Amino acid sequence: MYVRLFAATWLLLCAGLAVLAWGFQAPFAYDPVGPRAYPLLLLGLMAAGSLWLLFKPGATQLQLHLPSVKRTLLCVLALLAYALLFEVLGFVLSTALATFALGLLFTGRLLPCALSGVLMGVLLYGLFDLLLDVPLPLGVFDVFVES
Template sequence: MNNRILGIAALALAAMMIWQGHDLQAPFSYEPLGPRAFPLLIAAVMALCGLRLAIRGGGQAPANPPGANTRIAAMFGVIVGYALVFQWAGFIIATALMTLLVGRLFGGGWVGPAIGGVAGSVLLFVLFDRVLDVVLPVGLLGAWL
């Protein structure tokens, strides 16, 4: 029954995404498809997967291993925290910190996730902000960037 409930929830979420994304318009046309193509495509794929789960089910899902629910709640907290500090701290600091915390949640040490977080956030910042011209917040590092 768990898979059917998930399928129905996915169908409801897809319907809300289609409803919200259908009227999405950009003030100027910068690409042939416009800004609504991506959310509508994601909603359609989600609806197909949800429909499959709602119709076929799949039986009972196995229980989470011990400690998994705590890590899931912590991951939700990390994502909410990331959204809250993203503008203020800037992309590089917020993304590096999020990567470090997610790495720790999945059993990593301190050094590996820290190095990966800093390197990845700097490389992504350069790629998006400087190469692709997608403006990202600089936050606390504004004087150096």
């Protein structure tokens, strides 16, 4: 019962956020698809997951597993910290830290998580900034860039 209640609530939240995201307009064309495509895509995926939970047979027998709930809350907190630190620390550092934290959260080892975090931050920055020409915040590394 709680799963279906959560799914219905989340579906309504997705619908409301989709209405807000539909109005996103950029004052200049920096991206061929515009600013609304990414949020609408994510909201569509979350709505599909909510519909699956809402109509899934046997959803009433699902039990909350305390370690899974803890891991989910820590994941949400890590992603919230990523969003809050994105402009302050910059894309590279915040992405590296978020990747490292999420890797550890999903039982990764320390050194591979650190290495993948650094690689993810640097390579994704190169992909977005150099190849796709999407400007990303440098944050603390802004001092090293000449104007």
